[in-house]
Amino acid sequence: MRVLIVGAGVIGTSIAYHLAVRGADVMVLERNGVACAASGKSGGFLALDWCDGTPLMPLARRSFALHAELAASLQGDWGYRRMTTYAGEMGRSHASQHDAAPGWIAPDVAIAGQIGSTATTAQVHPAAFTIGMMRAAEALGAELRPGEAEGLLRRNGAVAGVVVGGEALEADAVVIAMGPWSILAAQWLKLPPVFGLKGHSLIFQTGATIPPEALFLEYAEPGGPMLTPEVFPRADGTTYVCGISSESSLPINPDFVSPDDGAIDRLQALCARMSPILARAPVLASQACFRPVTADGLPLIGAVPGARGAYVATGHSVWGILNAPATGEAMAELILDGAARSVDLSPFNPARLAALDPDRVSITRRLGR
Numbered sequence: 001m002r003v004l005i006v007g008a009g010v011i012g013t014s015i016a017y018h019l020a021v022r023g024a025d026v027m028v029l030e031r032n033g034v035a036c037a038a039s040g041k042s043g044g045f046l047a048l049d050w051c052d053g054t055p056l057m058p059l060a061r062r063s064f065a066l067h068a069e070l071a072a073s074l075q076g077d078w079g080y081r082r083m084t085t086y087a088g089e090m091g092r093s094h095a096s097q098h099d100a101a102p103g104w105i106a107p108d109v110a111i112a113g114q115i116g117s118t119a120t121t122a123q124v125h126p127a128a129f130t131i132g133m134m135r136a137a138e139a140l141g142a143e144l145r146p147g148e149a150e151g152l153l154r155r156n157g158a159v160a161g162v163v164v165g166g167e168a169l170e171a172d173a174v175v176i177a178m179g180p181w182s183i184l185a186a187q188w189l190k191l192p193p194v195f196g197l198k199g200h201s202l203i204f205q206t207g208a209t210i211p212p213e214a215l216f217l218e219y220a221e222p223g224g225p226m227l228t229p230e231v232f233p234r235a236d237g238t239t240y241v242c243g244i245s246s247e248s249s250l251p252i253n254p255d256f257v258s259p260d261d262g263a264i265d266r267l268q269a270l271c272a273r274m275s276p277i278l279a280r281a282p283v284l285a286s287q288a289c290f291r292p293v294t295a296d297g298l299p300l301i302g303a304v305p306g307a308r309g310a311y312v313a314t315g316h317s318v319w320g321i322l323n324a325p326a327t328g329e330a331m332a333e334l335i336l337d338g339a340a341r342s343v344d345l346s347p348f349n350p351a352r353l354a355a356l357d358p359d360r361v362s363i364t365r366r367l368g369r
């Protein structure tokens, strides 16, 4: 069976890997570069039980286990490691500090407690993981094809491929995994809307000075909103910090995503206040990206109703890196066997949300530059 996946983010490449393991003939179509968007610029934080009590619980728990298995079985070079995780706040005066407070934070940061251990929290370098999934899929015969999907090929009432550069690429099944740009596919298919929420981040060169301790903080920015910075020291000697979100509009071309005016300066000031190490460390990257979100906050994972041969996997919001492996495994089962066995996908069925009418979706290339 030939499967064409549109989008080489963490979701598209994870589906490609699991399909390739099962022996499918896989092609991944990517308009810019593997991991060029949120999948390359996110935190890469993983948690076993933070989705417990929600419809995401089975997907997250299966994914947390698969991340460990993939790192071991593929000898993945993507910085997978377990972490200790703390919550706290900064910017208020505090009389006492939690016993286990990391030594590398400023006195201004008060740790409220430990919220994750090496049994329950972990991380990957998200770009390296996404590329690692694509390389592992390629080693099993999958093909990465540069190009932008411009429409769908239809035959006998079914979706039979993708149009790229005016040419048809044929396939038995097509998977829309275009992250927040999946909204563009609503011009071709009856899909519920997917929105993009912007987040800013910095990567510092910190060497071995910060141990594997993740931080989730609250910070009332002077004269500004309440911020919730997240800090992830990585195995490669860098430290990732994100913390300023915005509702800026999504450029049609992922290459045109750039930080909002002033956001990086605010984030850098926050980091300098958070840790004397970050205050001194060289900045390796200042960046922004959009996470894909749906109207009810749950991903769309499944067959597209009324369009035989079409599937969608997007809208993973803040847990796309965590939930990619189980999404890939379940999508491979759905496409090849007709049903997912490893995880119940019914909470993520695209049919649960009202679809846009493709005839009434008018998305021009005006913003695409």
Ligand SMILES: Cc1cc2nc3c(=O)[nH]c(=O)nc-3n(C[C@H](O)[C@H](O)[C@H](O)COP(=O)(O)OP(=O)(O)OC[C@H]3O[C@@H](n4cnc5c(N)ncnc54)[C@H](O)[C@@H]3O)c2cc1C
Residues within 6 Å of the ligand: 006, 007, 008, 009, 010, 011, 012, 029, 030, 031, 032, 033, 034, 035, 036, 037, 038, 039, 040, 041, 042, 043, 044, 045, 046, 147, 148, 149, 150, 177, 178, 179, 180, 181, 182, 184, 197, 198, 199, 200, 201, 242, 254, 289, 290, 291, 292, 313, 314, 315, 316, 317, 318, 319, 320, 321, 322, 323
């Ligand atoms: C600041 C921030 C921090 C985050 N931190 C974490 C975290 O710590 N842990 C976690 O689990 N998740 C985290 N996330 C969420 C995670 O990054 C996303 O859920 C995930 O990366 C989404 O992956 P995706 O493959 O769906 O989309 P994307 O990464 O956006 O990939 C979509 C791909 O489709 C391609 N594409 C689009 N249109 C076309 C077309 N027409 N033809 C061909 N290709 C196309 C794009 O170029 C892109 O490569 C974070 C997100 C943000 C914004």
